[in-house]
Amino acid sequence: MTMSFTAKPDDDFFQRLGVYPYLKSALVLALILVVPFFVSYKSEAGEPYPAVLLPGGASLMDTDEHTFAYTAIKLFGIDSSSGREQRLDVAKTIAPLPTTHLIALARTSFRLDTLPVYGWRRFSYGTSRYALGREQRREVWDWLGHNLKKQGCLADSVIIAQSLVVIDTESQIKSSENLLKEVRLGKN
């Protein structure tokens, strides 16, 4: 069987690449495109940047049960005058970060947890797990405390509550909300 080939544009560029120019170009392109995809898919190091990756977001829900459940994250502070728990405004609490950072911050308790280190960062830190030092923790609390005080709350205490919210898909009304996890963070 013979294969017919179309005329090749940009010939003089490819000629400058020597032997097998298209193969060489394809390999370089594959390296730039495919390696980051595999890293993001298979490695625990997460998504590299910059990389040509678009969001997949392959979540799935069961429509038979006529309910939809999602995990909601809420932040609470301690009201400085009454001493009672008060719901915090996410945007004001994590400013100047956008609210889309809440999930990442909540998952790591505002980075106060000991976290695994991956990729190039492992070489620069020389360790596979990383915990903030005393000075870094103080800086995180200064930032957080400043944002808590602006909302009339104590600067040294914040509560991260994760709950499972169930919505009735026919009436679109919340049918239940159960607390899954509550993390109480204190400065000391």
Place this chain on the structure above:
Amino acid sequence: MERIDRFLAHIYGLVARSSVVSEEAAAVSRIAFGSFILLFALPYGSSFAYLPEGLFFPPGYSIAAFHKTFPPEWFFLSLEVIALLAICALTLGLKSRWAAFLFSLCYLVIKSFTYSAGKIDHPIMLIVAVCCLGLTNWGCQWAILPDRRWRNTGIGPALLAICLCFGMLTAGYPKFRVWLDFDLSTSGVLSWFLAAYHNEGRSILLSPYVQHLTPLMTEVMDYTAVCFELSALVLLLAGPRYWRAWLTIACVFHLTNVMILDVNFKVHMLVYLPFLISPLMGKRNLSATSLRWLMAPVAMLAAYQLYRRFTLSTEEMMIGVNPFELPFYSVYVTITGWLLMVGIGLAAVLLTGKDVRARASSQLQNPSS
């Protein structure tokens, strides 16, 4: 090896044929890119300089991973100003090729640091497009200080088309594995919609109607999304008309996403634009003199953005004010933009072939052209 190389040459020929962008279309795209970025997408990172070192946790593989903390404000400010000046130069055609690469470098460095606090956003195609189109002659027409003309102008658009197809593949592949389950009792689209509607409070034009869709309809939407995202490369190889048809469907896809989920992906308008306006442009002489009207608005907008940036207080940075977000932007601007893109796409599909035939006949009449 020889055979593989010849096969890849054949594939490249198909990609280059479909992704052709005329010099005139590239010049118009350059002005569209510059104006759009100046209005909506200037990179901003100075407020991150005020975050504590403890929140600096870059992705494992990132430029920022070589650094130990967020850089100081002067570093971000310098890059922001260079990026702004580079984008003005790109818009007006002052050595556009250099301006494009300088802007891309500043943008990538700023974004590498702003994506080091736990969340990466995905407007990556914007910068891929600027870099790829920088390899064309987009700065040779309608340019105040034109670029040197390159001969190999097919490479940039071909690269952009391949990157776009690959990006769509990375989005479609995870969905393909989960959403294509032939089970009417599950839905991917609905899980996206309900999470956005209830958890993030995104309610927009068509949102109230989505809950009334039948399981069959939501299942069809799942499969449509998967097929659309995975079919880009096939249609790119099939020919210019198919490629432009895919791009037009992509515009409809994004328009639907805005109206249902408030997910706009507005930078993709720019990515699709050069491919779609190419058959509409024809041969024109876009001289620099006809660009003079653009100088005043670009200068005024740049001055306004610089003024906003330099009068931004530390307190405003601390509460997350982005000085480059202009107040008139709304979701309706995005919807109008996507509607316009659908119109351009339909015209491009209808005109594909006619432009090729016209050029072929003009070449027959005047072989030296």
